[in-house]
Structure formats: structure tokens, C-alpha cells
Amino acid sequence: xxxERDFHMMKGDSEFSYAENSRIQKRVALAAKPIVEKAVRxxxxxxxxxxxxxxxxxxxxxxxxxxxxxEVITTICEDYNNTIKxxxxxxxxxxxxxxxxxxxxxxxxxxQFEQLITQDCACKGLQPPPHFVAGLPGSFYTRLFPCNxxxxxxxxxxxxxxxxxxxxxxxxxxxxxxxxxxxxxPSVAKLYQNQFEKDFSRFLQMRCMEIVPGGRMVLxxxxxxxxDVFNAGGMTMIFDLLxxxxxxxxxxxxxAKEKLDSFNIPVYCPSADELxxxxxxxELLDISDIQLFEMxxxxxxxxxxxxxxxxxxxAGQSMSATLxxxxxxxxxxxxxxxxxxxxxxxxxxxxTSYIExxxxxxxxxxxxxxxxxxx
Ligand SMILES: C[S@@+](CC[C@H](N)C(=O)[O-])C[C@H]1O[C@@H](n2cnc3c(N)ncnc32)[C@H](O)[C@@H]1O
Numbered sequence: 001x002x003x004e005r006d007f008h009m010m011k012g013d014s015e016f017s018y019a020e021n022s023r024i025q026k027r028v029a030l031a032a033k034p035i036v037e038k039a040v041r042x043x044x045x046x047x048x049x050x051x052x053x054x055x056x057x058x059x060x061x062x063x064x065x066x067x068x069x070x071e072v073i074t075t076i077c078e079d080y081n082n083t084i085k086x087x088x089x090x091x092x093x094x095x096x097x098x099x100x101x102x103x104x105x106x107x108x109x110x111x112q113f114e115q116l117i118t119q120d121c122a123c124k125g126l127q128p129p130p131h132f133v134a135g136l137p138g139s140f141y142t143r144l145f146p147c148n149x150x151x152x153x154x155x156x157x158x159x160x161x162x163x164x165x166x167x168x169x170x171x172x173x174x175x176x177x178x179x180x181x182x183x184x185x186p187s188v189a190k191l192y193q194n195q196f197e198k199d200f201s202r203f204l205q206m207r208c209m210e211i212v213p214g215g216r217m218v219l220x221x222x223x224x225x226x227x228d229v230f231n232a233g234g235m236t237m238i239f240d241l242l243x244x245x246x247x248x249x250x251x252x253x254x255x256a257k258e259k260l261d262s263f264n265i266p267v268y269c270p271s272a273d274e275l276x277x278x279x280x281x282x283e284l285l286d287i288s289d290i291q292l293f294e295m296x297x298x299x300x301x302x303x304x305x306x307x308x309x310x311x312x313x314x315a316g317q318s319m320s321a322t323l324x325x326x327x328x329x330x331x332x333x334x335x336x337x338x339x340x341x342x343x344x345x346x347x348x349x350x351x352t353s354y355i356e357x358x359x360x361x362x363x364x365x366x367x368x369x370x371x372x373x374x375x
Contacts, residue, residue, distance in 0.1 A: 001333040003164055003266060004139040008100035009060050010325045019062030019105065021325035023318075024295065024364070025157045026064050031293055032220045032368045033071055036154065039216040039370065040075045043151045044089070047214055051090045052076075053150045057140040058158020059095040061105040066113050068154060069093055069133065073117055077126045091131040096144060099137040100329075106135065139163070141202050145210040153207055153217040159200065160221045162266040166195035172261035176247060179239035179265045180230055189229045196268035200278050208284040211373040217285070223367035224269045225292065232269035233362035234297065238323060239265060241354060245346035254342065255335060263334050265327070272367050279371060289370040297361035316352030320344045 001007065009018035043052060054072060059065045072091065080088055095106060110133060121128045138144050140155070141163050166188075174181075174188045207217060224232040246263070249255040272290055279285050324344045332340060355361075 001330060003161075004098060004141070006100055006329065006333065007098055007161075008102070008329050010328050011061075011102035012105065016321060016324050016328065017062075018060055018102075018325040021321045022060070022062055022064055024322055025060075026067065027295060028220060028222075028366050029064050029067055029156050031295075031366065032156065032218065035218050035289065035291065035368055035370050036068070036071055037075045039152055039154075039218050040072050041079060043216055044076065044079060047151060047212065049089060049151050049212075051092055052152070053092045053094070053145075054152045054154065055094040055096055055136070055145065055150050057096045057144075057153060057155040058161070059097050059101075059106070060158075061097075061102045064156070065095060065106055066109065068156070069113070069131075070117055070120075072152075073128050073131060074121070077121055077128050078124075080129060088127075088129050091129050093131065093133045094136045094145070094150075095133065096136040096138065096140060098139060101137070103135040103137065106133075141199055141206070143206050143209065147209050148212050150207075150210050151212055151215045153211060153215070153219075155218075156220045157222060159203060159219055160223075160267050160269060162195050162268055163199050164195070165264045165266050166191035167198075169264055172258065174264055175261045176243065177239075178243045178246065178260070178263050179267065180232070180236065181240050181243055182230065184230070192268050193229060193274075195266075196270055196274075197278060200270070200275075201281065204279065204282040204285065208282060208373065213373055213375045215373045216288075217371040217373075218368065219371070220366060220368045221275075222269050223275070223292075223365050224271050225294070225365045227271055227273065232365070234295075234364040235267075235269050237354070237362055238319070238351075241350040242323065242327075242343075242347055245343050245350055248346055249339060249343060255339060259335055265330065269365070270367070275367060275369055279369065284374055285371045286374060287369065288372050289368075291368045291370075293366050293368075294363040295366060296363040297355075312352045312355040315355045316348040316350075319351045320348035323347065 010016050013019050056068050117128055136144060169188060169191045174184055177184045180189045180192055222235055246255060246260045250257050250260050272292060279287055
């Protein structure tokens with residue numbers, strides 16, 4: 001699979017779609033909301049743009065994409081109606097993702113969204129600023145905008161995806177694993193690290209050309225608390241359970257061992273120090289804030305309402321659907337569509353057993369970087 005051409009979250013509104021299975025990402029977006037609001041306010045106050053240009057990079061589709069737009073509009077209209085008395089600013093949103101993203105899903109939901117946001121503002125006695133929404137297909141590891149044209153970049157849970165499986169990670173170098181697992185050789189972990197450094201540095205370089213002086217960026221990623229690259233908490237555990245499921249299918253003769261050995265997920269979970277270092281190397285950005293929060297294991301799935309065995313079962317189903325919505329296109333292209341039902345059923349069982357076990361549970365570490373372009 002060529003990631004930048006073919007990779008996508010599961011399209012549409014079906015049971016396994018991203019729109020129906022992105023609750024973890026929604027919780028992440030809600031946790032980062034105060035920083036997004038702060039960034040919007042600071043751009044308004046410091047830069048006074050007549051037309052504010054805002055880009056959401058790796059926007060995907062569904063409720064989370066619209067949630068971001070609505071947070072921005074609400075913040076602007078509250079500030080304009082309450083404090084800033086000048087003529088209302090216009091806002092241009094660019095929603096970016098890879099070309100295979102379900103952009104039509106976004107476009108088709110915009111009309112209803114507009115009605116809701118207008119009603120919502122009217123209830124508070126406010127008027128939303130004139131705003132315009134455009135889709136922008138393309139990789140955020142390439143140039144997307146003209147020089148000096150964007151006031152605010154936002155990206156949530158997207159920059160963790162690499163441009164490719166790490167360069168030079170060939171054949172069965174990562175035998176039996178699909179990511180950085182317990183038996184992954186340190187040299188393979190290093191290849192993952194190198195690929196992230198290369199990709200994230202390029203991402204920052206591109207954005208620095210496109211952002212206006214003094215513009216802001218809010219970047220949220222799934223990262224790690226630990227310095228140890230082998231320990232990305234809940235993310236490591238999820239990939240380990242998926243590898244375990246694939247090893248079961250190899251043992252049953254459903255999947256060839258070479259197929260498993262040559263499959264590696266192009267995701268990297270950086271530590272806050274790694275992110276800081278790469279931003280500092282770029283020299284054109286100041287770090288205004290960096291926040292870590294831990295999404296504990298209970299908030300990673302939807303079992304809060306259920307109890308005991310049912311809760312563990314619900315957790316397995318919910319985590320399996322979340323993982324499937326994000327990785328089905330990768331798994332189907334490498335192993336074929338025939339194994340999808342089986343692998344995600346096995347994963348759901350593995351996750352259920354993990355929840356029922358006495359093992360200490362790990363959460364997912366979320367890191368939000370708040371950056372400002374130097375003048
Ligand atoms: C987990 S989703 C997050 C979506 C959304 N921001 C949210 O919080 O729900 C990650 C998104 O990043 C997109 N993505 C991955 N690599 C990308 C790239 N190089 N350029 C643009 N989008 C990319 C994927 O297609 C996917 O839609």
C-alpha cells in the first residue's frame with residue numbers, strides 16, 4: 001500500500017466506520033479544547049486578521065471534524081460579541097487529509113452543521129462570524145498552502161502516522177511483531193525513531209513556510225510518558241494484542257508466517273522530550289506550552305455502563321471496532337479482506353481477557369504541543 005495515496009479511516013456511517021468508532025479521539029479533542037480556544041483568542045488579539053485562515057490537518061470526517069470547527073466559531077463569536085468591537089472577522093477553514101479520506105461525508109454534513117451552529121449561537125444571543133469551509137486533499141508531509149498564509153494550524157491524533165513503514169525495515173527484521181513489541185530488536189525500534197524524526201521535522205519545516213509570523217499551532221498526538229521507546233503504555237499493549245491475534249492466525253494456518261513478519265504499522269508514539277527537541281531544532285517556533293494527559297484504561301473503551309464480565313466483553317468489542325476503523329485499510333491491503341472478521345474477533349477476545357486479567361492496566365498518553373511562529 002502506498003500510504004499517502006491509499007490509506008484511510010473506514011469510510012461512511014456503517015458499524016465499522018470511523019464516524020461511528022472515534023470516541024477515543026473525541027475524548028482527546030475535548031481534553032485539548034482549552035488550548036484550542038486559547039490559540040484562537042491569541043491569534044485574534046495579537047494578529048487581528050481580517051480573514052482568519054485555519055487548517056485542520058488529518059481532519060478525517062465525522063463528529064470530531066465538526067467539533068473542531070464549532071469550537072473555533074463559538075470562541076470567535078463569544079469574543080467578538082462580548083469584547084472585540086471591530087467589524088466581524090471572516091474565517092476560512094481548510095480541512096486537510098489524504099486523498100482517500102471520506103471528504104464527501106464532511107461535505108454532506110455541513111448543511112445540517114450550519115443550522116445547528118446558527119441555532120446554538122442564536123440561543124446565546126450571538127451571531128457566528130462569516131465562515132467558509134473547504135476540503136484540502138494531500139499529505140501534510142508536503143506543502144499544502146502558499147507562504148505566510150495560515151494563522152492557525154490544528155492537528156489531532158494524526159501526526160503519529162508516519163509517511164511509510166520505516167525506511168530499511170525489510171523482510172522479517174521485526175519477526176512476530178507488527179510494531180515496537182517486547183521482542184523487537186533495538187535496531188528496528190531505532191528505525192521507527194529515525195522515520196518519525198525525519199517525518200516530523202519535515203512536517204514542521206513545511207508549516208513554518210506556510211504560517212504567518214506570530215501564527216499558532218496546536219498539535220495533539222498519542223505519545224509516551226516513558227523515555228523507553230519500548231513502553232508507549234496502552235498503545236504498545238494494543239499493538240501487542242493485535243500481533244498476538246495475528247500469531248494465532250499463523251498457528252491456525254490462516255495467515256502465512258512471512259506475511260506477519262513483513263507487516264509493520266507506520267505509527268510512532270513520541271515522548272514529550274523527543275517532540276521538544278525536534279521543535280527546537282526547527283528554530284522558527286517557540287513552545288508556548290506542552291501538556292500531557294493520561295487517558296486511563298476505562299476511558300479507552302465504552303464499558304462504563306456495563307459491569308463484570310459484560311463490561312470486559314463490551315470493552316473488547318469497543319476497542320476492536322476503534323482499532324478496525326483506523327487500521328482496516330492497512331490490514332486488508334497486506335493480508336487480504338478475508339481475514340478481517342476473524343482477526344478483529346480474535347483481537348476483541350484478547351482485549352477482553354486482558355481487561356479481565358490481574359495485569360496492571362496502562363492508559364494512552366496524549367501530548368499537546370502549543371507552538372507560536374517566531375516574528
Ligand atoms: C486517527 S485519525 C484522527 C482524525 C481526527 N483529527 C480526529 O481527531 O478524529 C488520523 C487521520 O490522519 C490522517 N492522516 C494520516 N497521515 C496523513 C498525512 N500524511 N496527511 C494528511 N492526513 C493524514 C488519516 O487519514 C486520518 O484521517
